[in-house]
Amino acid sequence: MSFFFSNVSQAEEGVRKKSKVREWIEAALFAVVAATLIRTFIFEAFVIPSASMEKTLLVNDFIFVSKISYGPRIPNTPLAWPFTHHTLPFTKNIQPFTTAIEWPYKRLPGFSSVKRNDVIVFNYPCGDSVLKNLAGEDEDYYSMYRSLGDEYIRKNYPPIVTRPVDKRENWIKRCVAVSGDTLQIIDGIVYINGQPGKVPLHFEARYFVTMPDHKPIDSQLLDQLESDHISRPTIDSTMFIYNLSSANVDTLRARGAIVKRKTYDAFGDSRVFPFDVKHYEWNEDCFGPLYIPQKGATVKLDTLTLPFYQRIIDTYEHNTLRRDGDKIYINGQETTTYTFKMNYYWMMGDNRNESTDSRFWGFVPEDHIVGKAWIIWLSYHKNRIRWGRLFSSIQ
Structure with a gap:
């Protein structure tokens, strides 16, 4: 046994x-x-590639983004290689996902809703269609189409690359207006529902600067100002343009510099939303008023309002839209109104004059929201760690 x-x-x-x-x-x-699972439902790491959010976020800040703040999204394309996004690493155009299975937009419950002044990571709304240049880098199809035309694009670019919502490029900006708000920009100042909006603590704007020696700011002082910007000369050879925070302005004035605010003074900028300079002579510093669509709200539709909501109707909310003269048809039915199916948001960079944001491409739909910027876990500049930024929260 x-x-x-x-x-x-x-x-x-x-x-x-x-x-x-x-x-x-x-x-x-x-x-x-x-x-x-952690990356999909709890938090994800991102790196800041541009200066559009200075000084709140600097180039080469590594951040964690909380996905549970607003509720994590269920992936639209569940069949994908782990830890990849829209392009396989070390390739120019190989997609690491398949659209054989696509799930509709659904978001799990979160701790809060999107609030004004939150710093948010989202999928670039116009990233559904992109062009690839010779280096294999993305170029914005819609801006290229508006400036160069369809014939030029067909002759000089490969076929258009299309992407589902969750595989569009990730961007980061500050939400300055939420659904239901009315936004207006006057001389570079943002107004929400008729009141001046909150100015971010590290907000930057464009200034004319004349130093005591009539030369550009030297590299040592630029490092002190934590600025990567190269000076731009003006007609006056002693005056240069910089993007500065209020603290930077105080520092320069204390050194005897003459510093004056500069705003964009050209009207009818064709790059600016809704790209209709005939009816809306707006620019990046003089803009609106504009209503930010709210789920369940109904707006009047005519030839004047359609440019604001056309992309919402036919792209974000998947309707068939057709215009015949002054008549508008949605899903084959003539209409003079539209009721929104989702909430929308307006995003802008803290480095206001160096930011390509909602002023240049419009609303951000709620299904494009990735998460709330949470904490800086690493930061470096010129091969040196910025120790004072490590593990600081993002305001």
Whole structure:
């Protein structure tokens, strides 16, 4: 009997024992699954590539973005390689996902809704269609189409690349207006519902600067100001243009510099939303008033209001839109109104004059919201760590 039990225990031990290779494979698979779930539903790491959010966020700030703040999205394209986005690393145009299965927009419950002045990561709304240049980099199809025309694009670019919502480029800006707000910009100052909007603590604007020696700001002082910007000369050879925070302005004036605010003074900028200079002579510093669509709200539709809401109707909310003279048809029915199916938001950079934001492409739909910028976990500049920025919260 003892011999029988001994054989059984030895057999069981042989069955249970795993090879080192199998143990490593199982551990790796567990790590990948766990990391993917965390990245999808809890938080994700991003790096700041541009100066559009200075001084709140600087180039080469590494941040964590909370996805549970507004509720994590269920992926639109669940079949994808882990830890990839719209293009496979080390390739120019290989997509690491398939649209064989596409799930409709759904968001799990979160701790809060989007609030004014939140710093938010979102999928670029016009990123559904992109062009690839010779270097394999993305170029905005819609802005190229408006400036160069369809014939030029067809002759000089490969086929248009289309992407589902969750695979569009990730951008980061500040939400200055939420659904239901009315926004207006007067001389570079944002007004929300008729009242001046909150100015971010590290907000930057464009200034004319004349230093005491009539030369550009030297590199040592630029480092002190934490600025990567190259000076731009004006007609006056002693005056230069910089983007500065209020603290930077105080520092320069204390050194004897003459510093004056500069706003954009050209009207009818064709780059600015809604791209209708005939009826809306707006620019980046003089803009609106504009209503930010709210779910369930109904607006009047005519040839004057259609430019604001056309992309919402036919692209974001998937209707068939047709215009015949002064008549507007949605899903084959003539209409003079439209009721929104989602909430929308208006995003702008804190470095206001160096930011390509909602002024240049319009509203951000709620299904494009990725998460709330949470904390800076690493930051470096010119191969040096910015120790004072580590583990600081994003305001």
